[in-house]
Every structure is written in C-alpha cells, then in structure tokens.
Amino acid sequence: MIDQDRTPHGRLSDFQSVRALSEQICEPLAVEDYGLQARVETSPLKWHLAHTTWFFETFVLKPFMPGYTPFHPGYEQLFNSYYNSLGNPYPRGQRHLLSRPTVAEVYDYRHTIDRQVLDLLDSSHCPPEALARIELGLHHEQQHQELMLTDLKYNLAQNPLWPCYREARHTPSETSGLRFLSQPGGVLWIGHDPAQGFAFDNEGPRHQVLVQPFALASRLITNGEYLEFIQDGGYSRPELWLADGWNQSLSQNWQHPLYWQRQGAQWLEFTLHGLQPLSPELPVTHISYYEADAFARWCGARLCTEFEWESVASQTAISRQGLDFAWLHPTAATAPATLHPLQLFGTTWQWTQSAYLPYPGYRATSGALGEYNGKFMCNQQVLRGSSCATPPGHSRASYRNFFYPHDRWQFTGIRLARDL
Amino acid sequence: MIDQDRTPHGRLSDFQSVRALSEQICEPLAVEDYGLQARVETSPLKWHLAHTTWFFETFVLKPFMPGYTPFHPGYEQLFNSYYNSLGNPYPRGQRHLLSRPTVAEVYDYRHTIDRQVLDLLDSSHCPPEALARIELGLHHEQQHQELMLTDLKYNLAQNPLWPCYREARHTPSETSGLRFLSQPGGVLWIGHDPAQGFAFDNEGPRHQVLVQPFALASRLITNGEYLEFIQDGGYSRPELWLADGWNQSLSQNWQHPLYWQRQGAQWLEFTLHGLQPLSPELPVTHISYYEADAFARWCGARLCTEFEWESVASQTAISRQGLDFAWLHPTAATAPATLHPLQLFGTTWQWTQSAYLPYPGYRATSGALGEYNGKFMCNQQVLRGSSCATPPGHSRASYRNFFYPHDRWQFTGIRLARDL
Amino acid sequence: MIDQDRTPHGRLSDFQSVRALSEQICEPLAVEDYGLQARVETSPLKWHLAHTTWFFETFVLKPFMPGYTPFHPGYEQLFNSYYNSLGNPYPRGQRHLLSRPTVAEVYDYRHTIDRQVLDLLDSSHCPPEALARIELGLHHEQQHQELMLTDLKYNLAQNPLWPCYREARHTPSETSGLRFLSQPGGVLWIGHDPAQGFAFDNEGPRHQVLVQPFALASRLITNGEYLEFIQDGGYSRPELWLADGWNQSLSQNWQHPLYWQRQGAQWLEFTLHGLQPLSPELPVTHISYYEADAFARWCGARLCTEFEWESVASQTAISRQGLDFAWLHPTAATAPATLHPLQLFGTTWQWTQSAYLPYPGYRATSGALGEYNGKFMCNQQVLRGSSCATPPGHSRASYRNFFYPHDRWQFTGIRLARDL
Amino acid sequence: MIDQDRTPHGRLSDFQSVRALSEQICEPLAVEDYGLQARVETSPLKWHLAHTTWFFETFVLKPFMPGYTPFHPGYEQLFNSYYNSLGNPYPRGQRHLLSRPTVAEVYDYRHTIDRQVLDLLDSSHCPPEALARIELGLHHEQQHQELMLTDLKYNLAQNPLWPCYREARHTPSETSGLRFLSQPGGVLWIGHDPAQGFAFDNEGPRHQVLVQPFALASRLITNGEYLEFIQDGGYSRPELWLADGWNQSLSQNWQHPLYWQRQGAQWLEFTLHGLQPLSPELPVTHISYYEADAFARWCGARLCTEFEWESVASQTAISRQGLDFAWLHPTAATAPATLHPLQLFGTTWQWTQSAYLPYPGYRATSGALGEYNGKFMCNQQVLRGSSCATPPGHSRASYRNFFYPHDRWQFTGIRLARDL
Secondary structure (H helix, E strand, O other): OOOOOOOHHHHHHHHHHHHHHHHHHHOOOOHHHHHOOOOOOOOOHHHHHHHHHHHHHHHHHHHHOOOOOOOOOOHHHHOOOOOHHHOOOOOHHHHHHOOOOOHHHHHHHHHHHHHHHHHHHHOOOOOHHHHHHHHHHHHHHHHHHHHHHHHHHHHHOOOOOOOOOOOOOOOOOOOOOOOEEEEOOEEEEEOOOHHHOOOOHHHOOOEEEEEOOEEEEOOOOEHHHHHHHHHOOHHHOHHHOOHHHHHHHHHHOOOOOOOEEEEOOEEEEEEOOEEEEOOOOOEOOOOOHHHHHHHHHHOOOEEOOHHHHHHHHOOOOOOOOOOOOOOOOOOOOOOOOOOOOOOOOOEOEEEEEEEOOOOOOOOOOOOHHHHOOHHHOOOOEEEEOOEOOOOOOOOOOOOOEEEOOOOOOOOEEOOEEEEO | OOOOOOOHHHHHHHHHHHHHHHHHHHOOOOHHHHHOOOOOOOOOHHHHHHHHHHHHHHHHHHHHOOOOOOOOOOHHHHOOOOOHHHOOOOOHHHHHHOOOOOHHHHHHHHHHHHHHHHHHHHOOOOOHHHHHHHHHHHHHHHHHHHHHHHHHHHHHOOOOOOOOOOOOOOOOOOOOOOOEEEEOOEEEEEOOOHHHOOOOHHHOOOEEEEEOOEEEEOOOOEHHHHHHHHHOOHHHOHHHOOHHHHHHHHHHOOOOOOOEEEEOOEEEEEEOOEEEEOOOOOEOOOOOHHHHHHHHHHOOOEEOOHHHHHHHHOOOOOOOOOOOOOOOOOOOOOOOOOOOOOOOOOEOEEEEEEEOOOOOOOOOOOOHHHHOOHHHOOOOEEEEOOEOOOOOOOOOOOOOEEEOOOOOOOOEEOOEEEEO | OOOOOOOHHHHHHHHHHHHHHHHHHHOOOOHHHHHOOOOOOOOOHHHHHHHHHHHHHHHHHHHHOOOOOOOOOOHHHHOOOOOHHHOOOOOHHHHHHOOOOOHHHHHHHHHHHHHHHHHHHHOOOOOHHHHHHHHHHHHHHHHHHHHHHHHHHHHHOOOOOOOOOOOOOOOOOOOOOOOEEEEOOEEEEEOOOHHHOOOOHHHOOOEEEEEOOEEEEOOOOEHHHHHHHHHOOHHHOHHHOOHHHHHHHHHHOOOOOOOEEEEOOEEEEEEOOEEEEOOOOOEOOOOOHHHHHHHHHHOOOEEOOHHHHHHHHOOOOOOOOOOOOOOOOOOOOOOOOOOOOOOOOOEOEEEEEEEOOOOOOOOOOOOHHHHOOHHHOOOOEEEEOOEOOOOOOOOOOOOOEEEOOOOOOOOEEOOEEEEO | OOOOOOOHHHHHHHHHHHHHHHHHHHOOOOHHHHHOOOOOOOOOHHHHHHHHHHHHHHHHHHHHOOOOOOOOOOHHHHOOOOOHHHOOOOOHHHHHHOOOOOHHHHHHHHHHHHHHHHHHHHOOOOOHHHHHHHHHHHHHHHHHHHHHHHHHHHHHOOOOOOOOOOOOOOOOOOOOOOOEEEEOOEEEEEOOOHHHOOOOHHHOOOEEEEEOOEEEEOOOOEHHHHHHHHHOOHHHOHHHOOHHHHHHHHHHOOOOOOOEEEEOOEEEEEEOOEEEEOOOOOEOOOOOHHHHHHHHHHOOOEEOOHHHHHHHHOOOOOOOOOOOOOOOOOOOOOOOOOOOOOOOOOEOEEEEEEEOOOOOOOOOOOOHHHHOOHHHOOOOEEEEOOEOOOOOOOOOOOOOEEEOOOOOOOOEEOOEEEEO
C-alpha cells in the first residue's frame, strides 16, 4: 500500500513494496505465460513489467539522474505505451511478438532501474519533481498491476485447457437484500482535495455540482439477478438496449457475461482460479456498459452518475481493500444493509452513466506526462470504486476509471440508482 | 415554418408547407441523383422522401385512420429506419440498391399518404394523440430535410465532375473580430419549458445545472483562422489531439476539412453550389469533433459545454433562419460585436464538449416512438444551434443535436469558450 | 450476330446490330435501374453503356479519326475500366456514385460516338488497324452485354420486392438421361485457328496437347440432381470440398446456389423473370467452382479440363445460340442422348478444372490493349461454352472465359467428366 | 536423411534422426521464442513440435498400438492442423495463445510418443500400413522442419531488435553468368515413379505430357539482377504485373523483397543470422509469385512450367542438400555454366507458372489422410526444387511444393525460361 509519508524515505519504502507486488503477481507464471496477447488491449505481462520500468527510466532517471546511460537503446520505443511526444511507440497489438528481450532480461532491466531509482531516493539531493514523478510512477504501476491480472485472465481464457492462475476455493455466503438508499442531492463538492494526498490529474479541479435527489442501490447486482435478465430474454430484446450496444451485441453474438459458459444445464465461470461453477450469490462481473445499462432498464432503474456515486462514497469508509491472492474474484455482500451502501470498493468497478469528460477548469500538464489522462476524454464511460484486482491503497472516492462502453475484460459490475 | 397554432387547422397548414419543402429540395435533381448513397450514413434522397412518409403512415394512419389499408405491404420493412420494435429494417447501407419503387412511385406514395393525413386533420374527430404525432412527424421531416441536403452534398462530392446542386454566387463580407464575452454562470435552468411549444423528448426534463463563470466566443471560427491551424502543423501534432481523434485522423489521412481540396496554390471548397474558391471570411465547416477540439487546444481555448451554450442562447433572439436556396452554405458574421454572440443559429452546428446523455429524470416513452432519441445516448457529442441547412422554424435554444465525434458530413463548426 | 464479312461494309452492319443490342437490353429498365451496383463486380448498366462506348472512342476515334475532339474531358477517367496505362481509373466499386452523366447524357455519348465510328467505317480510308479494333470493340461489347444481364440480375436480387426484368413463362420439358460419352484422347490440337475468323488473344497460340482417354457427360447437371447433393448434406461435409471452398462456404454461409430460396417446403429461384418455382428439370446455375467441384466429388466424378472440353466441342455444331429475351435462363436438355454431348453452348458456362493460364508461346500485345486478357492469368478458373445470356455469334469452341473460383453471379453450371 | 531402407529397422533409424533434427532446430531458442506467431500462416515452433508428434499419435499409435491411451484428451483438438474429419481444429491464427502446454510439457509429449513408436517399430508385429504411415509421418515432419525455420524467421523479423537465430558469417563468391540452356521438349514422362521410393500422392500418377521446346536459365536470379528491376521502376509499372499482383503490391505497399530494408544508401537483408548487408551475388529470395512473374516479364523472359522444370531436373543429380546450420540462406552459383542448370535444389524454391492442379487420374486416399494434399489444389502455384531450409533427403525431381501467389515468407526465388 502506498504510504502517505511523502518524504524520500516514505517513497523508498513505497517504491520497494509496489515494485515487489508486480513480481509477486507473476510468481505462478510459466515463462510461456508472460508473452500472451489475445487482443490489442490485453498486453503480455512481460510488457507490463518492462513498461512500468520504462516509466521510471524515462520520467525519473533520464531527466534527474546525472550522467544516466539508458539501459538499452531499443527499449525507448519498445516499451513506450502511447506517448507520441516521445517518438513512435511499437505497435500496441504486436507486443506479443517481442520474444526478446526475454523474461529474464526484463527482470534484469527492472532490477537495474530499481537500484538506480533507490539510489536517487536515498541520495540527499533527490529533487521534489523527481519525488513527485516517482509517486506518479508507483500509482501508474498499481494501475498496471490490475491490468496484469485482467489481461492475463483474458489471455488464459483463450486456451481450452482452462489454465488455472492460482489454486483457490471460496464458499460464497448468502447475499444481503437489495435496497435503495435515498440521498438528498444538492450542490455538492466533487473531485479530489489536493490536501488529501495523491490523485491523478483527472480527479480535479475540485468543483461544485448540482445533484438532484436520488437513491443508490445498497449493493452490486448478483449473478443470480443477472440470470433472471438473461432468462427474461434480455439479450434478444432491442428495446432494452442502447443502439450501439445492440449492434455490438449482435455482431459479437453476446448471450451472457464475458467468462460465462454453459455445460449442459450448468453455468460455469472462468476465473483466475480456473473454471468454477457460477455462484448466484456473487456479483456479476465482466459486463460491458451496454449490458449494465440494458440490465438497469430491464429492472426499471438506471445506472448512477459519477457525481451521485462520489457524493455517497466520500462519506463512506473504504472497508475493503482489493487484490488478495487467496481469492481474485468479487465476493458477496453479506453484511446486513445499513445506511451505507456496500461494495463501493474492492469488489467490481461500477459503470456510471457519466461520460469521461474533463472537470471544469481541467488542463493537462505540458510535456509527455500531459498525455497520461487528458487525451482519452472522449468516447469512454467513467467507472467508479475499485475491484478485487485493485492493489491495496489504490482506492479512493474521487478516483475516475474509464473504459469504452463495449469493454468487458475488466472486473466491471452494476450499481443501480433511481430518481426520487 | 411550423406554426405554433396547435389546432387541427394550424397543423393542416404546417403539414402542407413542411411536406412541400421536401419536394422543393428535390426540384433540381435528376432521377439518377435520388438514388445515391456513398456511405452507410448518407441515405438516398428517394429513401428520405419515402421514410418521412412511412413515418406518417406508420404512426398516424395505421393506428388512427379507421379501416386503413397499407399502401404497399413491402414498404413497412423497406422504409423503416431503425425501429426494431416494428420488425427488421432493410439494411441501412443498402438503401441505394432499391431502384424500385421508382422516384415516381415514391412521389405517388407521398401524395397518397398526404391526402389521407389531410383528410384525418380535416375531419372533426382527429384525436389529440394523432395531432401530437403529426406534429412530431413534421419536426421529424424537418430533421430529414437537413439530412437530405447534407447527404446529397456528400454523395455528389464523390463524382469528379463536381455536380452543382443549384447555381449560386455569394460575395462574403468581412468578418467581425473574435471576442470572448464573459458570462457569470451560476445555478441555471436548462432544458425545454413545456409551455413553450414543441420540443423533442431529449430536451427535457427542464432542470437546474450549476455552471462556472465562463466566456463565450462572439462568433464562429473562420476558414482563415482554421488555415492558420493547418499551416502551424495542426494535423501532424499529436499533442493537440484526443487519442481517438489522432488515430482516426491518421487512419483516414485527414489533412483539412472534409470538402476542401487544393489545386496548386489555391484552396477550393466543394459546396452545394459546386466547387468554390475557399473564402477565409466564411465559417469553417464540415469538421469532426476531434478537429474542433484540436483547434481549440491549439489556440489555448476550449469548446463550450451545452449548458454554457444554452444559457447564453436562451437569452438571445434567433435572428437568422437557416435553409435558403439562394446560398446553402454558412455566411460570415459581419455585424459589429455586441454583448450577444453572433451565429448561434442558422450558420453551422456547434460541437460542444458535452457528451450526449439523458437529462436527470429523462425516460423514453414506451412503444416504438420511444426509440426516437433515447437509444442513441452513448458515444456521441451534443451539437447546439442550427445550420444553414436547418429548415426555418426548426431552431431553438434547447435543441440538442448529436453526432459521433468523427462525423464530418454535417454543417458543423467551432464555437470557442474559456474559463474565467 | 457478328458477321464473318470482315470488310468495312460488313463491319458497318455488325457495328449497328451489336450497338443496338446493348440498348435493347436496357429497354425494360427504369432510369433508377441503370445505376445499381451491389458489389464491386456488378457494375451499373449505365456504366456498361458508357464504357463500351469509351472503348471505341479511346482505341478507334482518338488514334484514327483525324482531328478528333474528345466528347468530354472527364470521361477518359470515369469510363476506363482497368487500363492502367491510360491513367488512374475511377474506383471500380464506386461506379454507382456517378449519377452524372445521366442516362440521357450517356445515350447521347453513345450516339455521338456511333455516328463518328460509322463515318470512319464509311470513309474510303479506314485503316486496317482501325477495322481490327472495331471488330475487337464489338466482341468486347458482346462480353459486356452478358455482364449487363448478370450484373443486373444480381443487383435486382438485393431488393425484397423481387423486381422482374421481363415478364416470361416457360414450361420445362423432361430432361434426357445423363450418360458419359467416351473419348479417345491423344495428342490434340487446341486453340484458335487464325484462319477461322476472330478470336481473343488468349485463345492462342494454337498448339498440341496430350490428353488421356476420358468420358464427358452428355449434358449439364440439373437442379434436381443438385438437390440430391444438398439433401445428402453436401454443404456440411468438408471432405467433399476444396479447403478454400470450404472456408468460403462457411464464411458466406452457403447452403444452396446463389439465387435459390426456400419458402416453407418450396424452393424458389430468382430469375430475370422474377421469382420462379425451382424446376428440377432445368440445369443448375449460379454456382461457384467450389460447389461444382464438391458436387463432382460427391458423385464420384470430376470436372472436365478445358482441353477435354474443347476437343469434343470443336467437333460439335453450335446448335444453340444464347441470349433470347423470351427466356433468359437455362433450358433443359430434352433431346435424346446421341454421340454428341448436349448443352455445350448457349445454356450455362461450364467450370473446368483448368486454371486460367497462358498457352505456350502466348504474349500479350504491347500498349494498353495488351491489358485486355493477359494480366488476369492467375487465380482464376477457365469456363468453357457459353450461356443463355451470351449474345448470338459470340460462342466458339476455343473461347476461354475465366472467373474466380468463388464467383457465382454468372450463369455457371456443371459438366462432369470421368477418367477411363 | 531418410533412408531408402524401408524395413522396420531402417524406419527406426530414420525415425530417430528425423525426430532429432526438429529438436536441433530449436536448440538456440529461448523459451519465449517458441510461442511467436506473427501471421496466421507462421505457427509457433512449439506448435510444430507438438503437431508433428500428434501426427504419429493420431495416425500410428491410436489405430495400430493395441490398448493405446491418448497422452492428453485436449491435444487431439489443439494440435490438429486442418483435418476436418477428425473434429474441429483449434483456430489456426490463435496458436500463439496456447501458453500451455509449456515447452517442457511438449517435449515430454514428444518423448513419450517417440518411445511408443519406437516400441511399435521394434516389435515383431508392426503392420505394413503402420510402417507406411510412419514413413509418411517422417516426410511430414521434414516439411514442418522447413516451416519451422521460415516461420521463425518471419516471427523474429517483427522485432526491431533483429534477433539473430544463429551466429554465422558467409563470404559470397562471384556468381557465374546467366545462360539459357535449350531443351528439346517432346512427349515426356512426368511424375513420381512408384518404384523409386517414397513420394507424396500429389506427385503422381506418372503420366505423359507434351512439352514444347524451351530454354531454361542456367541458375537463379541474383539480388543484383533484382535490384536492377527495382531501379528500373519495377514496383511502379503496372504493365509488368498481373492484375491481382498489382493490387496486392499496392495494398501492401511492396517496394522490395520481404526482408530487405534500406538504411541510408545501403541495402540490408534480415536473415536467420541477423541483419546482413545485401549481397548482389546471392540469389534473390522471399518474393511472391507476382514479383517473380513481373521480374520475368520485365526482362523479356517468363517463368518455367513445372513440367519443363521436372524434365530437366529428372536428368540432373541432386548435388546440393539444403538445411545447413552454418548458413541458413541461399548461396551463390559459382560453378562455371555447363549443360546442366545450377541451383535446382537446396537453394530456393522456384515459382513455376503452373497452377497446383491434380495430375490426370489423381484421387486422394479416403479417410483423414486424404486431406493431406488434394484439398489444396486450387488458387496456388507450384514451386519446384528445394531450398536452403529443406532437410537433407527431402529433395526430388518430382516434388511439388505449393503456395499462394502472394506468399513471400518461404525461401522462394526465380528460375527463368524462354520459348524457342
């Protein structure tokens, strides 16, 4: 977990723990697993390991380490994700074609960069801008840690042998009932308060928003509830769907969430723990915005907005951290319903009906780091909360995740809302 | 212009004038021109003529005309645009393959339906719901009238003979200077007031929005100003672009607005009046949201939000109606700058940085007509105002037009804004 | 029919009759029908009318008519089909976008060129090379006449109103039995004998080929016989298919010949005379090479080679001319079987298992006319004979037609053969 | 090299050496290299190792080993290449997604199957059909050995680090002059003589073909000669190209052979020994049929037919075996010209102008093994000879290799011919 101790010393300890977690994620992998890329979006884990290292090399060591010599002249291009101002990145969809550098060479790259960043942190003259970029680099790596798990899951799922990432067992408890919790709305402060530690630039500027009274669901939608939607013909009734969603669903022949499959009368779900019987108590996950929206319409509700969500979450403690190797999958909301909604964090990301747009007054920073967030503010939907694959310490009420409405490979779920 | 006289008698006169305008638009056409469809989005004019007629047949005559016999059993499918609840529409991209019914048969269809709608309006027992649907049908037809002109323009532009839709000449006057007009913002009412006549359902419910202080450009951006962006390398500097826009621009090899072309040292622009020299005084048009956004970033401004725009427009008289056969192209803003922005209406649609989303409390109506607007509320951007191709009477401050950010074939333009 | 009288006078009469037939083909069309193009291969009939005229203008009038002024400066590009040495042809798949020139303007183009070609023919100084090119132009136009009918058929078939090109009725007689006629083979002369009148360059040089003894089917395969193949699972048994054919069949979901459709228990076939009940007595047509080959394998036979076919056809009179407006569809082989196979000409083209390759010693002529045939000698299969849409006088034993193995929109059929 | 000793004992020794060579090919690989697949055609080497094993398991052990238990129930599908009669093969283009089984598990699979095949061979009761299938399986594996090298080359070439498969140096000697050697033609025997040992079914039946007199080039075309074609505008002159080739060349922006690249004024060539300066003395390779054909037309010659080639090769000793780890690239023809052409074998495959079609009387065997060759006899061109990547003992005069005319990733080259 990233500490709020923003001294070089605090950074040093954060750096070590965050960097270590990326390697822990890879522990169960065979060398062969590191290279998989089934779609343009699901990068090889080897590439993630290298790219997060490249980030520190490019944005910290090159500008701030006196006399720094690049580790390898080819890596600048190979492990650049999308920073056009740094040159032409290697084509995203072909990352699986890079058998070299090997896994061992990438670990060597990591460890070499690590040592130098630690040297810089340990020195008496680490400039504040370098410290700030190291902090950004750690949050950046945490984002990639979640992608490592979701990309790996997608890539393994193409193999009919159904490889199991880690063995695990989980007995879901019974889910608590679904209630709608009334909220007064009003003119509310939204966005990150800079006094409260790190946030990405897209979480600000903090500003006021007028929110109508509304009610928010006390928990996420379960597999069992989603099955009712399917059994009621949800995937064959265009009147429930957004037009783009309906076309997408037809063209991809969607009939159920991404990792579900039917074997005779039984539903199974592919997980990071292999094929598992589908539990009706667990939250539904790996659905697109289109499916979430159609489900909401089917049951006479709607998805919440990101402002509604944040206004509630900012008053709720983060009771559940995400990533736990013992069970890399959402768990049931078992607590009795209270005034506070459950599963805001650490379970599944929650599609909102808010498009991903800049907040009033938002400006991207100049230079290559200005490409981090701002240039994606079009065509995507905001997701709020965090998931069972989000690293500890990476959840906060103002966090704005974003994906295309057709994306399904993240741990996404459904949080309903209603007008009052 | 559609009257505000909402009696059967007022409707009768509106019906005649709106239906007549569609045919006036087609007057200069050769029979061969009616069938063109160069892209899935740019339907043949014959299809528009039939589909707007189908709308009255399907939603007025079939339910409200006792003993009504359909004009032709095949037309229900052929001329259904996207109403899935009415059956499987004929594939949108193949409308150009329908040489039958012929143009003459489609006019016969129009006139036959016209007579029966007029009979219904003229009768003493036209039910209020039928009246409401006729009103909707007329506004629907006005939307198609604008599409007829923009689709035709796109389709003719594929022909290297550069066919001229109507002969015209226009001498642009000098454009007034660009200023930014400060606005106080605050908690403002947004959306259509039902007491104020017809509006589409997506313009409501009327509700309050908190808007920060801002400044709005006094007029639209001109070709001359856009040329400076081009000459400054605007199309080759990824840092100015949204990521999706940059990819789109590369894949389509965009180098200038849709209808511009270069002949030696001279820029020309294809218009409904044939190829014309590009005038630097006229508003730039036929640009995507991506281009508008990149231009704004290039000059240190931003696009306005739909709420900012409406808050200003609702206090400004609609001084300029759109569609005028004498010059089917934007004209310059020649008036001296005042407190009120120029060119809000009747010139080009204005991309806003607002995604097309439902207003709080919005619900689509039930039945097929519920597919009119709501199902498109994803992936598109709101455009405000109206254009030189918008029929008279079809402009209003609450109007929400919407297109995909890559769309360029509408008369779209750039209205800048700034934070204060 | 093109006369063998190769004097200017004979050419004059040929020219008039061939040019007239193209217009007779268009007589039943509405103006709207002239512009249809459902696939890149199926050009608008207006384009055919103009291109065949362009051929005479480009290859006869421009080089041989002193002081000739082109009819229109834009037509050189618009109506060039594929002659790269004459400049960049207008994109083939976009011919349907050329509403201008109009149908009337294209007829004017035709008649203006006609008058000048006739003047040239009538003059005392028409050079022999001009005469030869006029002869080529007439055979070229005959090829397009067949394409006009097959393209039109394909394009009309996209319309669910099933437009009827010409009204007609036909009562098929009973088909004679299928026999295999033994042939001795040997070293045989193949290819056109230049002393025997006109032929395309790809029919020569005449040369010897060694052919093994074989047996040739006495007639074409019927719809009834093809139905047995379907009912025996022919479209779902990969072992019957070439690998490329099987993939094509899966990707296009082929279940029957191109224009067949099922209505309840009944099979119908779309024809140039509208939808007709499928007659089991008529030859099967509109099948790909893949389907023909799979059918042959299914019944333990094979398709013939082009040399086998020609060796038999060159000894058989052409008893049946093709194109007859009264019935633009194959007819049954009703004659009792004799020593000579039936339906070699005027019924359907017959896929051979010969790839379209140059004969030994073949060289394309230099200049643009060298692009006529030679550059297509790859990836295509030879078809022999002629069809019900082939103009009178255009059939001969040495004729080599060629299409891609997946093409189905020509009048193609199945002639079986067997090894002895 | 596969022995002609067709006893079980001879087979046993062949089996061991052929199986060993596949593993020797993989010796220099990192585990990561085994999984690459840059195009649907270029399978991962791990897959080749498993598929060639699957062949013995499926066609030898399952039918002929009493009480045989499959190694793994999932492998039947995973490692089936294209045998539809054995069930649905795993999608060809997704083989790179199979990180499991791992490389070690695949070697385990190989060795387990090897032991059992050796047991069968060693036993006193190995049936003749099993022996014949083992022989087929060995020739099958040899074909895959060549593919392993060409697939690997293609896959490594996607990496801008230009990985070197094996270090090597080679100093090309000067090439001998190009001459055309006259051949009398006549009625010649073509195809494999069954008395002469193993051949694939597509090399027979042996039959007579009439061949016109011709002249065959004394050696292959060199890089230097091909450079002249490039410098003479060969890639921008459509009159030199087949129509399909020209379109392919434009759409892929071909400007030179597959692995050539330009660095400033210097040409380089990617090889299995890394990037090398392009030597003008070496044979040009990795060109499509379209390029070979255009080159031939450019220099006033043509490609040979497969019958011309075989008639000469059947009278020429195979002086050069292929695959040699010391230099996995074509070498120059240095010998002085004689009556016999050089480089018929072991250098590059030679595109012929013959389409890949069945010989007269050819019938595929029944059952799954009937899918081995026959179903590919469409759309491909025959290549003759063998290449620098062909395993020793796999070359013969009757061998018919076949690829699509656009394929470039094999070691393909140009053998010219001329009419006499």
